[in-house]
Amino acid sequence: MTNPTDRVLSRAERQAMPVALDVAVEIAKHNGVCIRPVVLRRLDTHTGTTEDVNVPCGATMEAKCPPCAKRNRYLRMAQCREGWHLEAEPSITPDEPNEEQRWLVEFRADTQAQRDAAEQAGDDTTDLDAVLAGLDEEINAAGMRGNLLGRTAAKRNRSTRRRQDAPDLPKRVRQNTTLGRTFTGSDGATYRPSLFVTLTLPSYGKVRAGQGVPVDPDTYDYPRAARDALHFSKLVDRFVQNLRRVAGYDVQYFSSVEPQKRLAPHLHMAVRGTMPRAEIKAIAAATYHQVWWPSVDEVRFEGEHLPVWTERPEHAEPYPDGQDGDYLDPATGELLPTWREALDRLDADEDAEPLHVVRFGPQVDVQGVLSGTPDADQCIRYLSKYLTKSLGDTLDADNPAQRAHTARMTEALRYEPCSPACPNWLRYGVQPKNAKADMAPGRCRGKAHKPEHLGYAGRRVLVSRKWSNKTLSEHKRDRRTWVMEALGLADEVPDPHRYVWKPVPAGDDNIPSLALRLLRMVAERQRWRATLLALEARATGQDLSAVREAA
C-alpha cells in the first residue's frame, strides 16, 4: 500500500529541498514521531566516535509534544492494566540505579552546568530551567525517590493540639499484603473485585451545566478554588493514608489527576482490592489537609512599595538557611522574617489558625470492578483520557465565558503563594524560603500560576510503589523486549558505560534544520514499521496486536 507521505518524504530527501517546517511537523504527527526532538551528542567510548541523536521530547521534558504524549498514554494504560488485579504479591527489591537513571542523572548534571554558564553569561535560562524541572520529574519517575538537590526538610514538631489528627474512622490491624480479597462465586469461579473511585473538590458557586462557567462570577469563590487546587496533591496523600489505615492492608492504587470543566482538579483512582462503598465515602468525608503557612490576610507590600534586598556580610561558612542576603522593609529598614523565622512564630502562637484547610466535596463516586471485564477496560481508558492535556487545556478557547473564567482563576492565583519559595511571600511581609535577589511578588515562575496548570503543579499520574512490580521505565523496556522477541532479534542489555551524553550547545552549525531532522525520524519509523508489518503478514495465528501498537 502506498502511503501518500512516502512520496513527499522521498522527494524531499532526494532533492534535499528545504521543506516547510509545518509540512514536516504534519508528516511527523501522522507517523507518531516526536515533533520536538532534543539533539544530544553521544560519545561512543568503545569506538571513540560521536554522533548526534534525536531524543524524543517525551524522554527528557515534562511538557510532551502530542505524539510523545500519546505514546506516554499507551504506556500508562499498560501500567494501569498490569497492576490492578494482580494475583500474586509483587516482590519489591530496591533497585540498583539502572541505565536510564544513570543516563538521566548524567544528563541532568550536564544541563545544570549549561544552565549555570548561561546565567553567568547573563542569558535567559527559562528553557533550561524547564528542562531541569522535567528531568527531576523523570528521575523520580524512573524509580529514584527524592531529588538530586537532597532537599530533605527536617520535619517540624507541631504542638499536639495542631497535629493532623486521625479522622474518626475505624482502624483495622494491618495485614502484610497488597492484594485484595477474593470471592468464590456459586459457580466455583474466583472473583477478584477492585474499586474505581472518583473524588472531587467542593463547590465554589453554581456553574452552568455542561460549560462549567460560574452562573455568578462575582460570588464564585475563586480564592478558595485557587488554594484548593494548589494543595490538592497533599489532600490526595492524606486520603491514601486514611484509606490504608481503614482497609487493614497495604492498599495500592493507580490514579490520575484530571481537570473538570469548572477548572478544578479531580481524581480518578483504580484501587486494588475492595471495601464497602460507604467506608470509602466516610474516609473521603473525614479527610482534610491543613496548610500551616504564615498568614496572607494582610498585604504589606505592593506596587512600588516593595521589600529591598540587602546582602549579608561575607561569611566563612555558608549561612545555614542558604541565603546570602535578606529582604527589608524599604520604609523602616527592618528585616523581614525569613521563612524559618516565620514558621517558628507560627509554632509559638497558640491561637494561630492554618492558612487553609482543604477537603473533598460531597461528590464521591465508587464503582466495583472485576478483572478482565469491559468495565475494567473502560475505567483504564477513562483514567488516561486527559493525560495528553494540561489542566487549562480542556476549555473551548472560542467560548468567551470560558476564557473569562480561566482569566479570573489565573488572577486569583497571581498573588497566592504556591510554595515556601514563592516570591509572593514578599507581598505578605515574609521572605520566601532560600530568598535571593530580584524576587518580586506577582512574578513567580512556578508552574502552578500558569494558565495551563491553574494551581495544580503536581504529577498527573500517581502510582503507588507496589502497583505493578515495575517502574515505568521497566514497562517501557518490556514493550521493547516483546517486540524484539517477536522479530526474532536479540535485545541485548547495552553496556551502561558505553555512551556519554552531552547536550549540544545552542547555535551549533552542525545541527540540521528541525524540518530535516523530523523527516529523517519519520523515515526511520517507516522502515521499522515496514519490518513489523512484513513480520505480521508472515505470522499466522500469533497475536501481534502489541507489535502493531508499538509500530
Ligand SMILES: [Zn+2]
Ligand atoms: Zn515529543
Ligand SMILES: [Zn+2]
Ligand atoms: Zn509561586
